[in-house]
Amino acid sequence: MNKAELVSKVAEKTGFNKKNSETVLDAILDTIEEALVAGDNVRLIGFGSFETRNRKARQGRNPQKPDTVIEIPASKAPVFKAGKNLKDAVNR
Numbered sequence: 001m002n003k004a005e006l007v008s009k010v011a012e013k014t015g016f017n018k019k020n021s022e023t024v025l026d027a028i029l030d031t032i033e034e035a036l037v038a039g040d041n042v043r044l045i046g047f048g049s050f051e052t053r054n055r056k057a058r059q060g061r062n063p064q065k066p067d068t069v070i071e072i073p074a075s076k077a078p079v080f081k082a083g084k085n086l087k088d089a090v091n092r
Contacts, residue, residue: 036078046085052076 001009003025011021032050035042041051057074082090 044083046083048083048086049081051079051081053079 007018007022007025010016010025011018014021016024032042036050036052039052041049043049053076055075055077058072060070060072062068062070
């Protein structure tokens with residue numbers, strides 16, 4: 001499902017038009033992004049949680065030149081962890 005299909009489903013379920021549904025979806029996604037950038041976690045009870053995790057610096061290999069070792073710098077990565085209700089729904 002892509003964003004346009006998600007907007008259509010939200011509009012169908014809420015009775016909003018597609019423009020308003022897209023505005024709401026964009027606002028939700030922007031708010032989650034802003035929270036993660038600020039270092040906060042976002043928890044949606046029953047659905048899941050969004051958080052950032054630190055990745056350590058490490059060495060890697062260039063796939064085009066396997067003999068070449070490259071340094072991969074430390075970074076932060078956004079992570080989604082599914083909640084129990086979501087896991088149960090997917091596994092039914």
